[in-house]
Amino acid sequence: MEWTEDSSLATRMLRDLGEEIWIDKHLPHVTELIYCLTRSWYQRRKPLPFTPREVLLFSTGVGLEGVLLKRHKQQVDGVRDGIGYATDFLTYEGYPGELKLTRLSAKKGPDELPSTWMRQILSYLKCNNDDRMLLAVMHLMGDYAPPFP
DSSP states (O other): OOOOOOTHHHHHHHHHHHHHOOOOOOSSBHHHHHSOHHHHHHHHHSOOOOOHHHHHHHHHHHHHHHHHTTTTOOOEEEEETTEEEEESEEOTTSOEEEEEEEOSOTTSOGGGSOHHHHHHHHHHHHHTTOSOOEEEEEETTTTOOSOOO
């Protein structure tokens, strides 16, 4: 048996996925204000196609989120002071939660998580008039650390 690589199907699938991953959110959205404003503006006005790497990373996250939150996907969204927000799920106890899928090592402590996550959580707490929120972090790469083989 002889194997030959034909990347045309993968290229078409990535292109199709890239066309589907844009989520229309209320403008402005909490996440747009936390992350890069320039990129958010261009994404709204003159969107560039996502790179194959971006499509793979985003679709992996969306797919896992759909499976993991299937029972909990009761998104809490709204607009506060003209800014849109949407938390990922409600916990069993009924308060909002945010799921983050990351390639960061599980060996990193809570103080080493991205500061943008903290800003997002604080924003959602204010938007929901709540004093508690669950941040669920799934470390996709486990607890890897150097030295690598």
